[in-house]
Amino acid sequence: MNGSTSDEPNGVPTGTRSRAQNDADTARSTPPPAPFPTFGAAKSERADALAIVGLTVTYRIRGRDREVLHDVSLRVRRGEAYGLVGESGCGKSTVAMATLRYLPRNGKVKAGRIAIGGEDVHALDADRLRVMRANAISMVYQDPARALNPSLTVARQVAEAFEAAGASRADALARTPDLLRRVRIAEPERVMDSFPHQLSGGMQQRIVIAMALASNPALLILDEPTTGLDATVEAEVLDLIAQLRAELGMAVLFISHNLAVIGQMCERVGVLYAGRLVEEGATRDVFTRPRHPYTVGLLRCLPAPGRSKDRDRLDTIAGQLPSPGDAPPGCIYADRCRLADERCRRETPPPYRVNAPHGEQMARCHYHERAIELPRAATRISHASHASDNGTLERPRSDALILRAERISKTFRAGGAMVRAVDSVSLDLAAGETLGLVGESGSGKTTLAKLLLGLTPPDEGSVIELDGTPLPPRVTARNDDQVKSLQIVFQNPDSALNRAHPVKQLIGRALSRLGSLHGPAREARLNALIEAVRLPDRYLDARTRQLSGGLKQRVAIAQAFAGNPRIVVCDEPTSALDVSVQAAILNLLADLQRERGVSYVFISHDLHVVRYLSDRIAVLYVGRLLEVGPAAAVFDGPHHPYTEALISSVPTLDDGTKGKRIRLSGDPPSAASPPSGCVFHTRCPRKIGAICEQEDPPFTDAGDGHRIRCHIPVAELRALQNVTRER
Template structure:
């Protein structure tokens, strides 16, 4: 006889008390996770995913209450637990890893003390806790655990912080590990390592996982089954790969079609978006909760709420028309708008020999090293690379927020730009604008969106008179799909997608020539992300603006970028047309990034970083910057000589000692013998 499920959620109904009224956020949600199973919970922000996780920990906020149903952990109903038993539950059977590890760690305590404390809470004697903390750091693949135990959280990278939090969560040997967006904001390579680590620990500890994420490819890699939440209601459930291959609820199909699929590009395809928005918490619907946004909805859908119907293969769908859902999923993607034609063949931006050196602990550290490229009118140049590769530093130099080292040159339409924005003309300032990653932090919270945009129109477009400024504000709001109600609202009352639209509108207030987009969609749901990417493509098609698009999401870059530059430790190691970057040959670092790209068909990524090496460390004093992590390192020449940027094809450059023909063979998966490397023969 098999034991109880690690987690059973049975007809769970949760509401938050707001202004004297209960607002339902979960309605009759039921699912179970077997021991050792990974279960994914997906849906847009506001669907109730995190509330379900907090209910499983009995950790709802003060205004939250369970109105019906029950939660069982290892067969035990947690509603009847007293304070001591509840603390024992959270220290042992159930642990949670939150989205932001920096907020989960005490900044005033060293890492070793925090992990040791987690063991002590779980019952380990204090004299043994430090040793067990060190052993656990080794198990989560942290190199030099003795050194890391003596550090504070701010001295660790995001990936290292998340490993520490996972180590603390595993201290009580939990039967259920809840992960709430554990890789949001992490680089593709670090994200792949975290997936590998979670998969290995799951097998080693036989721990069940409740994995919450809006990143569907990520869920596809790690989860056996998924549940799709919409407005607090479970609308589809079943084996992950079967659902991803053929969804049976229109909402699931809509989420999947929002993704930038392989082979799709803004010039050939437009991303699907789910029309409308989630109903506000507490909204009561008579029929199907998704009917107002569903392309298949019939009058019956607005009158009758569908039951969760069992389907073959262990699947279920809450839809009257589930048999027709494949029509939506398999429909061809919409056509993109026609692109604006460039008026000139000259580059709009020229960058030559750009470097930036900072002082770190009394020593010089190059954040950017001799970077050169051109940007053409109406083009999108995607910049990719791990944290610390120099992407944001490059953006700051282009915008004049930081001055480059002497010798570097930035030209706008052939005219040199001063290194400081305060020394640039108004025309030059408005020509180069930026959209930041966090729109909430870049919009004045004390002013309405209309006043924020009005100020941008005064300063950037020079519109002093109220009438012309009002007309231009209306046109600008329409261009980014903001209505009058949005303009009258303060940013904090807007959703993440609407705030990002406002930030884009501000950047376009002065009719810029170039817009730097610094991770503009990293924290957005796939449906909102698709809408923002479509908006950026539309604005580019209408106005011929050029983008420098910085992102760690390679799928997004693949969809939006015309050319791609790959940065590693301040060096541009590869640059070329997007199709060439994807088809190869690749720089070994580019190949590592591409291997970390999640896909809906599942499967864990291969190891892409030599164990114990941290990408955030200082670059080597001589030779190739990637030598310590390169699986194809040639030897002395890589250690002693910096490789030149070699043309692999017209417009496609690779900075590597390995011959282009050999890189082509490596890209095809062929084995290249040592004696075949001309550079290795030269080194010997």
């Protein structure tokens, strides 16, 4: 087993334990079971793929047992897909680890029963547990790069999965190509000779799925298998899982914080909060009419189509999860619930069950019948002094360009070949504006951001100007004002924050370096900055390792704003965050933009987030700009065929959009040898002929600053895409 848990409480060790350690521990802690049939016998065929009854799990932290799961009961029927959702720390991955009997050393099952195919998991000795893991159950982890051994070829790793199920090495290697074809990998013989780092993220995830399917398991556990993947790759992986599930008849336990993915993939869903299952039912029932305020809150955090930072604040869930083992009396969610009253704080709600359109629905809420009426936080933006006639907030913006990039390119030498990561891209940015950068991995988004920041020098002939003044290509040659003007917020705040220093020192150091402030002036500015990013005072003396992901990102944002920047590059700042934390960070970024007139270059693969926050969108593909224009125009169309495919790949809670995805064939071409003519023609579903292969298309004007780089006329694109939407 490889990988690591993703939602354990602070202080709980995470990471991979050896199989020998787990087998030894479990053998010592459980008595030998009575003989039972082989997995897959008639007895298990009649049972649920997974049945969890009254599961309670504790972790030993600082000499005290802290409860992280409490009386959780759920079942996954044979052939069914069951989704498990909730914020980080709610216990989703702990459910998976307990199911596999793979808890860390300080974890133990305090009570309850787990059965896979009718067999009691905790009644198995070490040998029978190994047989179960090899034959009846498999797991796919969030990060395929960490689940694969970088020193072994794909062939060796996939063959090991067959060997674990009892095959000889020769037989395992012989069966590997067919297994790779099953997960839609073309030319499996070539891929078998590759090492993981030579493959794309989507290809790595297919390899991990192939390994999980080697034993034809009755139950497949997926723990955030698409987090961090591009929209097109995510869609391909989800399609693959759905097809394999239909072919093999296996059951799936799908763990994710992406509610749209769960809505697309799962028949039933369970909602975990602080280790308790607070709602359960058919996915369509739970997502259409949720009966627990927590579920309502999660759904309202999503940046739905049609919502904009200029009109609507995202709803958020106030407060934080209780610490493990610190469950208050009454309802566990009462402290964060806008429906809670004294009854909720006094009486623990039982599981209320009602008949819903698609089956029984359960919710642990005294007021489940009116949970859907949960009062909203203040979501409409109002500011009398800046409101326009249509009620939209007029942010501090001007038509004057603050940043201009003209014919910016970057060529790297890799393995003896010249790779043009960014190819003659021209962009501009106005004060108070957000420019969203979208495209698949390898499209050049991050490289372009580094060029703007001066972290990587561009090729000769590239022009980058701030207020009409050329910027030196390297940040080390820029003056203090230029450095302060352009700052960045990274995807992973851990990579930008020193774990050894308290939060107050981290922000204060940024103020000294970027703001040139000292003494009382620095202290006053520090307090103002902490208030601006909504960081509670109690965390100022904490180390970053003691903070949640959302709080770490607030510290990183405070650092970026220490010098009053004019432009902030946001490189996937919310991709690893729960929807509730993501909503709070997006609101914060929008608030800071309104208050300070800062401009953003916002990079993300989540197109719902990009649409909500961006004023304009730029679409990159293999280092080239294919489309740029106002956000509404780019999303509503007409759009470039590549943009059309990206947008169609984004999962949504709206059932009406299912089945309309445009499937792109193959992977993006290498930037070392891009195709002639239109760089997208090798994958384009709307290719019109030889002209696409021979001539690089010019930009055509679609109106209102919207430009599309395609040989197909704008009017024809609009007609074609309207027909596609109507099907």
